[in-house]
Amino acid sequence: MSSSSSTRRTRTVRLTFTYAVLSIAALAVLAPVLWMVSTALKTDQGIFSSPPRWISGELSLEAATRVWSVYPFLRYLTNSVIVVASSTIVSVLFSCLAGYGLARFRFPGRGSFLTFLLMSQMFPSIMLLVPYYKIFQTTGLVNTHAALIVTYVSFTIPFCTWMMYGYFRGIPPELDEAAGIDGASRFQTFYRVVMPLAMPGVAAVAIYSFITAWNEYMFALVLTQSEDMKTLAVGIGQMVGQYRTSWNDLMASSLYASIPLVLIFVLLQRHLISGLTAGAVKA
């Protein structure tokens, strides 16, 4: 009797501690985000209140609406969606294929390929700007969606392949054999039997690719030339002008830009944990 009540007490203590710490962390995360919201709702004059106030003057929607009318925001958003969705699909596809190949087959160069993937992450990306530009300039792809799609695919494949490799290793090979005995080809096995089981891992890898590509700024800046090709990251970066920073516009547009990501994450977050579990552990 006494042991269960002391266990209950320990559990209550632990729970209280948990809630307390998590709440502090949540506050530390939400405070800056709420500041974004508060700034986005200020007038041009209200931004510069010293000392700073959460609400200065009246709440104003002028920044929130101006973002859509003055800047080609819809165009930026469309470009981001096209580029990021495409690169995510391609990246997930390639890394699933590669991850499966690495997990199930033995072939020469397998180990080197894995190491090579890791190494590719280590070169400062700034230096890659010029060679990437030359590649796309030679193929006539500058200022196209294709250039950014290819770029983001190359950025996300290494991490995604590693994760999918680990995750596939966690799926018992007996399933593959059973399918093989039933007469399925290797590819059918992959497609019909293994992939459905790997959906959580796919979701995990998709979220990572999506977020990484959506946030990317430098390559999008260099590889897009005309207004109608720019992505959100570039459009937002331009609001810090040479001559003027419009803070309320900036915060408003940043919030708008974050909403799609939050939505996608909320939808997929269940899969995210179980996806990364096996992938990370086995890698």
Added chain:
Amino acid sequence: MFRKTLAAVLALATTTTLTACGGGGSGAADDGTITLKVMSATVVEKPEGDVERGFADAFMKENPNIKVEFIGTPMNDIYARLTTMATGGDLPDVFTNSPEFSTQASSLGIVEPLDDLLGADYVNGFEKVPLDQARLDGKLQFAPFFTIPTGLLYRKDLFDKAGLQPPKTWDEFRTDAKKLTVDTNDDDVPDRYGFAMVGSNNGSGGSRFIPIMRTFGTQELRKEGDSWATGFDTPEAVSAFQLYGDLVNVDKVVPPGPFQTSYAEAVALMASDKAAMMVTGPHSIGAITAQSPQLEGKLAGAPLPSAPGHETASVLGMLGFSISNQSKHKDAAAKYLQFVLSKQNQLAWNAKTGRLPVRSDAAADPQVQRPELKGFVEAQKYAFQLPQAPFYPRLQVIAAEGYQSVISQKASAQQAAADAAKKTQTEIDQAG
């Protein structure tokens, strides 16, 4: 499904190995329309962009067979982008150029000299000072577009109320700044400061410090025979660094956070009535009144103060347009430039953005002599030619690092100046 994947893969592979003819910035469609690609740094700014687009629209109306397409690039990124494009042999027909960049542009071999394209008569119609600074080895690198000479922008209404005249020496400046640093609500914290110093460690800050240093009588870089020599280690330079340090730490006339204050922040400080003076060009008047219409008519300019016995100095801050030597439509480009630089357009540009015209016909117009611009027109007379060294942008950052170390009291003005000189010398040695 597998076959489809394979097909997709092969398609991707083919696309990436396709060698198309890149090169050239524009095309000629079958119906004879020419497309001019113009890479401009001013077209992304507000309100400049609207005016510039207006010019292009009017031009296209008059010349239906020429289409003008802007590649808007923020000033911060434009030279990086041009270099990247140059490596790919894929340049726009027209691009923004400046005295700061023209040496580099010329060494990249991308600039078409404009003397012949525009014609000697036309070229003579430019004001002398800008024209001289647009030349390299006697060849015209770009058509000047406007100047924004550095001077002292100040709140005329506050000066009048305090009975002050624009300062002629730095000591007067310090006194004036102190008088204008006021605590209006008695909370021991100033509500308005005398001077919005641009103290960031980049070209924005450095390009303001350097003319100030020149008003002390020394040059950050001067030609010496075939090479260069620096004046960063002179006592005059030390005084300049000392001034910056004192303004922040001794006089306390600078709003908190000078290191985070780039041009945009300084404008915001002026616009929100937190500062009474800043070092900038006439274009800031429009920027400030755009944020605070109530300051309309309350701003004016004056040449920078100087050290006793020395002349004031200014930087032209000129931008212009170059025509790429790879362009297939040089004549059309020249026509476009002449259109943009017409007297009517120069005056419209001046009216809307405060930037000074470079064509003599426009510069003589009384509009340019209006009170708020008079000080800057005066300052322009003292604009010095930027040394045409390829590493010159580096000097602006070196200067910035110098004044930051003095302001943060990590080094004395003496040490900071010596450091700056050493770094500059390294650049000189490594460039040779």
Added chain:
Amino acid sequence: MATTATSVGRFGPAVRRQGAVVRRNRRTGLLFVLPGLLAMVALVVYPLGYGVLISFFKTNLVNQWTWIGLDNYANALQNPAFVKSLGTTVVFAVGTVAGTLLIGMALALLLNQEFRGRTFFRVVLILPWVLPEVVVALLWRWMYNPLYGIVSYYGSTLGLGTEWLEHAGSAKVAVILTSVWKGFPLVMVLLLAGLQGIGKELYEAAAMDGAGAIRSFRHVTLPGLAPVLLITLILESVWWFKHFTIVWLLTGGGPVDSTKVVSISIYQTAFENFQWGRSAAMAVVVFVICLVASAVYRRLIRDEQ
């Protein structure tokens, strides 16, 4: 693949079948890897090779190419500013990785329990990861502003001063703080995932042996997490060592050069001074450092096991 038991001589049907199976294995394996391989070769080998190549030249990438061998490397490594920036980067990377690891680990452990509202906390704590880097940098820059920013405002009431970005020491802290805020969710999620993979039986066994929270952490959790920890450490260290955006937008490397991480030096050398060969050499140095660091990590963690 299972092999058939009978074989009739070297060229018997069973062995032939096995050989065929192995060969098809290899070929199929390669086919699966091929798309990823092609993409990576084109987009990684060429740029890396290009970068290494130009590091041996003094060049403007267009019409001036002068072979200078290892001069760029010598200049870079002998340049006190560059060496200093390497040190600054190490401080920044260590600080940020330590911060994200500690906070990520703590939160992962807490979120590993079952309790009401777990999903809410998970979603909220993910937010910094989801916001674009540029936005986070500019947001925090605004928050650190001495006149208008809330960090300065609340900081001054706590006696922490208002000019965080104006002084070398506090600027470093400010930059690390922002980076940790941005980076901890990814670590938290990776570690949380790793924790899910450690069987409950192990904890129960440890509890039966009388181990308290701390000892079971050391003897059950840490070893179970070791593979995840390794790859997280490597990736995080490399990513933050190469990092550019947050520092560049917050301080531009200042005050003076106290937050000038090496990627800023590389950027300025290439895009502001147009010394492409030199910046390529600096980039290769960074690459080698990351390579060595990851090798060291792997050696260390393998030894512990």
